[in-house]
Amino acid sequence: MSALLLDRLQFAFTIGFHFIFAPLSIGLSVLLVLAERRYYRSGLEVDRHASSFWLKLLVATVAIGVATGVPMEFSFGTNWSSYSRFVGGVFGAPLAIEGLLAFFLESTFIGVLIFGRKRVSKRFYYLSAWLVTIGAHLSAVWILVANSWQQTPAGYEVVDGRAELTSVWSAVINYSTVPRILHTVFAAWVIGAFVVISISAYYILKGKHLQFAHRSLPSAIVVGLVAAVMMPVIGHWSAVIVSTHQPAKLAAMEGLYRSRDGAPLYLLGWVDTGGERVIGPYLPNMLSALADLDPYSEVKGLDAFEGSTPPVQIVFQSWHLMVALGMLFVLVMLIAGWLLWRRRLAYHRWFLWIMVVAVPLPWVATMAGWSTAEVGRQPWVVYNLMRTSQGASPTVTATQVASTLSLFVLIYALLFIAWMWVVTGIVRKGPDKVPVEVPHGAGVALAEAGAGAAAAGAPKEVTS
Numbered sequence: 001m002s003a004l005l006l007d008r009l010q011f012a013f014t015i016g017f018h019f020i021f022a023p024l025s026i027g028l029s030v031l032l033v034l035a036e037r038r039y040y041r042s043g044l045e046v047d048r049h050a051s052s053f054w055l056k057l058l059v060a061t062v063a064i065g066v067a068t069g070v071p072m073e074f075s076f077g078t079n080w081s082s083y084s085r086f087v088g089g090v091f092g093a094p095l096a097i098e099g100l101l102a103f104f105l106e107s108t109f110i111g112v113l114i115f116g117r118k119r120v121s122k123r124f125y126y127l128s129a130w131l132v133t134i135g136a137h138l139s140a141v142w143i144l145v146a147n148s149w150q151q152t153p154a155g156y157e158v159v160d161g162r163a164e165l166t167s168v169w170s171a172v173i174n175y176s177t178v179p180r181i182l183h184t185v186f187a188a189w190v191i192g193a194f195v196v197i198s199i200s201a202y203y204i205l206k207g208k209h210l211q212f213a214h215r216s217l218p219s220a221i222v223v224g225l226v227a228a229v230m231m232p233v234i235g236h237w238s239a240v241i242v243s244t245h246q247p248a249k250l251a252a253m254e255g256l257y258r259s260r261d262g263a264p265l266y267l268l269g270w271v272d273t274g275g276e277r278v279i280g281p282y283l284p285n286m287l288s289a290l291a292d293l294d295p296y297s298e299v300k301g302l303d304a305f306e307g308s309t310p311p312v313q314i315v316f317q318s319w320h321l322m323v324a325l326g327m328l329f330v331l332v333m334l335i336a337g338w339l340l341w342r343r344r345l346a347y348h349r350w351f352l353w354i355m356v357v358a359v360p361l362p363w364v365a366t367m368a369g370w371s372t373a374e375v376g377r378q379p380w381v382v383y384n385l386m387r388t389s390q391g392a393s394p395t396v397t398a399t400q401v402a403s404t405l406s407l408f409v410l411i412y413a414l415l416f417i418a419w420m421w422v423v424t425g426i427v428r429k430g431p432d433k434v435p436v437e438v439p440h441g442a443g444v445a446l447a448e449a450g451a452g453a454a455a456a457g458a459p460k461e462v463t464s
Contacts, residue, residue: 001398001402002398003392003396003397003398003400003401004388004389004392006398006401006402006405007079007080007392007393007396007401008388009405010075010079010401010404010405010408011072011075011079011080012374013405013408013409013412014068014071014072014075014408014412015072015370016367016370017068017412017416018065018068018069018072019366019367019370020363020416021061021062021064021065021068021419022065022069022139022140022188023184023187023188023191023192023363023366024061024188024191024192024195025058025061025062025065025136026136026137026140026185026188026189026192027188027189027190027191027192027193027195027223028054028057028058028061028192028195028196029058029132029133029136029137029192030133030189030192030223031054031192031193031196031216031219031220031223032051032054032055032058032129032132032133033129033130033132033133034219034223035047035050035051035054035216035219036051036125036126036129037126037129038050038051038215038219039051040122040123040126046211046212046215046431047215049212049431049432050212050215050216050431051129052117052431052432053212053426053430053431054196055113055114056426057195057423057426058110058132059110059114060419060422060423060426061419061423062106062107062110064415064416064418064419066103066107067415068412068415071408073095076091078393078396079392079393079396079401080381080391080392080393081393081394082390082391082392082393082394083381083382083386083390083391083392085161085162086161086162086163086382086385086386086391087149087150087163087382087386088162089162089163089164089165090149090153090155090156090163090164090165090171091146091149091150093165093168094142094143094145094146094149094172095142095143095146097142098138098139098142098143101138101142102135102136102138102139102141102142103135103139104135105131105132105134105135105138106131106132106135106136106138106139107135108131109128109129109131109132109135110132112124112125112128113125113128113129113132116128137185140181140184140185140188141181144177144180144181144184145172145177145181147180148174148175148176148177148180148181149171149174149177149382150377150381150382150383151176151180151245151246151373151377151383152174152175152176152241152245152246152383153171153174153382153383153384153385154167154170154171154174154175155167155168155169155170155171155172155174156171158385163382163385175241175244175245176238176241176242176245179234179237179238179241180238180373182230182234183231183234183235183238183369186227186230186231186234187227187231187362187365187366187369188366189223189224189226189227190224190227190228190231190329190362190365191362191363191366192220192223193220193221193223193224193227193333194224194355194358194359194361194362195359196216196217196219196220197217197220197221197224197336197355198355198356198358198359199213199216199427200212200213200214200216200217200220201213201217201352201353201355201356202356202427203430204346204352205349205352205353205356208430209430209431209433212430212431214346217340217345218340221333221336221337221340222337224329224333224336225333225334225336225337228326228329228330228332228333229330229333231326231329231330232323232326232327232330235323235326236290239253239290239291240290240291242376243291243292243299245383246376246377246383247299247300247304247305248300248302248304248305248308248309248310248376249310249315249372249376249377250291250299250300251299251300251301251302251304251305251309252302252309252310252311252312252315252316252376253315253316253319253372253376254266254278254287254316254319255269255271255277255278255312255316256287256299256300256301256302257276257277257301257302257303257312258276258301258302258303259298259299259300259301259303259304260298260299260301261288261296261297261298261299262284262285262288262295262296262297263285263287263288263291263298263299264282264283264284264285264286264287265282265283265286265287265290266278266280266281266282266316266320267280267281267282267283267320268280268281268320268324269281269282269316269320271312271313271316271317273312273313278316287299308379308380310375310376310377310378310379311375311378314371314375315371315372315375315376318368318369318371318372318375319368319372319376321364321365321368322365322368322369322372325361325362325364325365325368326365328361329361329362329365332354332355332358335351336351336355339351
């Protein structure tokens with residue numbers, strides 16, 4: 001394999017592995033701050049232990065996330081030096097702000113959460129939880145500012161072969177920044193919600209830590225429902241931006257080889273690359289309607305971008321997989337919300353098992369979304385400015401990249417095993433056990449729920 005292909009494989013592997021942990025840390029930080037809020041308001045030990053439990057998972061995740069995030073930035077100078085020279089004047093600032101502001105904010109106050117429970121006031125501890133959550137989200141914001149500039153460059157001019165800023169505001173808030181940030185953050189919330197729901201559902205099914213599980217489920221379901229419902233809305237906004245500023249990507253997403261009026265929208269299918277067609281069910285004229293609000297408008301096909309077309313099969317399949325899973329998440333969260341509102345969630349063991357086994361799916365959807373965005377940008381590393389082949393380091397050999405890639409695979413495999421061992425240990429142990437506590441004014445609801453659970457043979461330790 002060529003050095004360029006190995007460079008791309010190495011970066012795809014390292015960023016893909018890192019992206020297991022980055023969105024989880026964002027999603028878990030939201031659920032952590034909600035758990036700490038419950039304790040701040042109720043003073044119940046079960047809420048304090050819930051906050052401590054989610055903090056353990058967050059710390060383990062952040063630690064691996066940091067360890068796997070740093071090598072990606074070094075690779076800009078080793079494997080992608082030509083790219084770094086071209087975009088350094090634009091790309092460097094968001095990465096520096098992310099490190100100096102967001103990372104230090106998150107890491108400083110996560111230290112307060114780890115060591116400060118008995119050393120700082122209850123209010124300051126609660127504030128620290130919020131600052132950790134804000135730091136995690138700001139980190140995502142600045143990384144996505146940099147990535148969005150690659151997708152839709154703005155606020156720059158090319159001087160002596162280098163991109164230089166002409167407008168900081170235009171570069172930061174470029175055409176795709178806002179929808180990409182919202183889409184990624186909501187995806188992270190879905191991941192965090194599914195993890196919390198999955199663990200809580202597992203405890204209910206096993207009859208363990210029931211009070212903890214029943215008090216964790218409502219906030220996780222609300223967060224998951226809001227995020228899942230918003231995903232298709234923000235996703236449509238992103239697709240409209242793509243249709244305007246990256247039309248070749250849109251054509252690949254729907255396997256549209258030839259420009260046409262009234263372009264169809266495929267529900268699923270297989271791209272016959274040799275025959276330049278898609279085999280599968282579709283909705284006539286719907287792509288034109290969604291892209292331009294006109295069912296008969298023209299959508300450019302891949303024939304309009306000779307020499308600048310992405311790998312169609314990968315983009316088509318990853319796009320449709322992400323959309324299908326997104327719709328599934330909406331359905332699952334609506335069912336969960338309905339059962340929660342009816343106070344019947346603990347009685348439907350089949351649904352609880354679904355939530356336990358479905359926990360990997362949000363990661364699959366997120367990876368599919370990133371594949372759509374990044375592979376769909378090809379062959380450009382900076383859209384319409386620099387091709388990926390021009391960004392690689394000219395002096396790095398295939399042997400060197402293959403060696404480092406092999407080491408990354410080995411080390412990251414060990415890191416993943418270690419992370420899974422720590423996480424499963426935390427889940428197996430569970431939160432510290434406390435006597436059943438009833439919030440003020442909740443005695444009637446708890447008594448009714450417990451009586452109903454006993455009558456149905458469900459766990460008695462049910463709270464509203």
